[in-house]
Amino acid sequence: xxxxxxxxxxxxxxxxxxxxxxxxxxxxxxxxxxxxxxxxxxxxxxxxxxxxxxxxxxxxxxxxxxxxxxxxxxxxxxxxxxxxxxxxxxxxxxxxxxxxxxxxxxxxxxxxxxxxxxxxxxxxxxxxxxxxxxxxxxxxxxxxxxxxxxxxxxxxxxxxxxxxxxxxxxxxxxxxxxxxxxxxxxxxxxxxxxxxxxxxxxxxxxxxxxxxxxxxxxxxxxxxxxxxxxxxxxxxxxxxxxxxxxxxxxxxxxxxxxxxxxxxxxxxxxx
Numbered sequence: 001x002x003x004x005x006x007x008x009x010x011x012x013x014x015x016x017x018x019x020x021x022x023x024x025x026x027x028x029x030x031x032x033x034x035x036x037x038x039x040x041x042x043x044x045x046x047x048x049x050x051x052x053x054x055x056x057x058x059x060x061x062x063x064x065x066x067x068x069x070x071x072x073x074x075x076x077x078x079x080x081x082x083x084x085x086x087x088x089x090x091x092x093x094x095x096x097x098x099x100x101x102x103x104x105x106x107x108x109x110x111x112x113x114x115x116x117x118x119x120x121x122x123x124x125x126x127x128x129x130x131x132x133x134x135x136x137x138x139x140x141x142x143x144x145x146x147x148x149x150x151x152x153x154x155x156x157x158x159x160x161x162x163x164x165x166x167x168x169x170x171x172x173x174x175x176x177x178x179x180x181x182x183x184x185x186x187x188x189x190x191x192x193x194x195x196x197x198x199x200x201x202x203x204x205x206x207x208x209x210x211x212x213x214x215x216x217x218x219x220x221x222x223x224x225x226x227x228x229x230x231x232x233x234x235x236x237x238x239x240x241x242x243x244x245x246x247x248x249x250x251x252x253x254x255x256x257x258x259x260x261x262x263x264x265x266x267x268x269x270x271x
Contacts, residue, residue: 010074010077010078011049011050011051011052011078012048012049013049013074013077014046014049014053014071014074014075014077014078015046015047015048015049015050016047016049017067017070017071017074018046018047018053018061018065018071019047021061021065021066021067021070021071022047022061022065024065024066025064025065025066027064027065028040029043029044029047030043032061032064032065035060035061035064036053036055036056036057036060036061037055038057051131052078052131052133052134053075053078054131054133058071058072058075059072081134081137081138082137082138082140082141083138083141084229086229086230086231087226087231089233090212090224090226090231090233091141091145093214093216093222093224094145094148094212094214095145095148096216096217097148097155097214097215097216097217098153098155098156098215098216098217098219099155099156099157099213099214099215100148100155100156100157100158100212100213100214101157101158101159101212101213101214101247102158102159102160102210102211102212102213103159103160103161103206103210103211103212103247103250104159104160104161104162104165104210105162105164105165105206105209105210106162106164106165106168106210107121107165107168107170108161108165108166108179108183109159109161110142110145110146111145111146111148111149111157111159112159112182112183112186112194113142113146113179113182114175114178114179114182115139115143116171116175116178116179117170117171117175117176117178117179117182118139118142118143119135119139119171120170120171120172120175121170121171122135122138122139123135124170149186149189149191149192150189154189154190154191155191156191156215157189157191157192157193158192158193158194158195158251159192159193159194159195160195160196160197160206160247160250160251160254161194161195161196161197162196162197163196163197163198163199163263164199166180166196166263166264166267167267169271173271174271176271177268177271180264180265180267180268180271181268183264184261184264184265184268187257187260187261193257194257194260194261194264195251195254195255195256195257195260196254196255196259196260196263196264197250197253197254197255198254198255201253203253204253205246205249205250205253206246206250208246209225209227210225210226211223211224211225211243211246211247212224212225212226213243213244213247220235221240221241221244222234222235222240223235223239223240223243223244
């Protein structure tokens with residue numbers, strides 16, 4: 001079981017325990033909310049394990065529900081997840097991969113993100129909304145992932161980014177300009193190549209969407225596909241070979257690394 005799954009499981013266990021003591025005390029979610037300064041829906045989210053208790057929630061609830069320290073003890077097991085549970089397996093594979101290849105269509109990938117740009121992404125409106133503590137944990141984990149780019153032995157890393165990712169001003173023009181300069185710095189690493197797919201392409205091999213390709217330390221090839229809060233691996237042939245072949249065509253269709261660097265510099269100058 002991955003750490004993200006344990007974190008999510010602990011939230012659900014705490015929520016179930018909270019509900020047990022609340023119902024045993026004959027109190028409604030509205031009633032408990034009045035004590036802990038939560039709305040009924042927020043109390044319900046805690047009970048479903050969808051939201052961690054904040055502030056003095058645990059201390060107050062333990063007291064008014066007569067839990068005699070049980071909720072306090074359960075709360076000690078709660079941890080903010082560094083990654084979504086469905087992303088944990090990918091993060092583990094990525095950290096050890098000998099090669100990482102990413103094709104991105106709408107946002108600059110996490111491995112290339114500056115801290116300011118990444119924070120802007122995490123603070124974008126999300127459903128359900130993220131707690132501040134969760135944003136900080138996810139941000140720290142994303143920046144820690146980037147160590148793989150400078151790991152020894154160094155993996156072979158390449159990126160193909162749609163041109164639109166360079167102009168979407170997430171966090172504002174200043175944040176985007178900093179992000180573009182950060183990407184250029186990363187692209188100068190000897191093990192990293194960065195290419196831009198121009199808008200003007202009249203043929204395109206990536207119309208099915210973004211993808212990440214990995215080569216593992218066991219020399220296996222894996223593809224990782226993600227969307228709308230879920231991700232999954234493709235490991236079977238011939239599907240993996242087809243995706244690697246498609247990525248090769250994307251690299252041939254994109255600007256060269258030198259052309260891409262010149263283009264990114266131009267976009268940054270115009271901000």
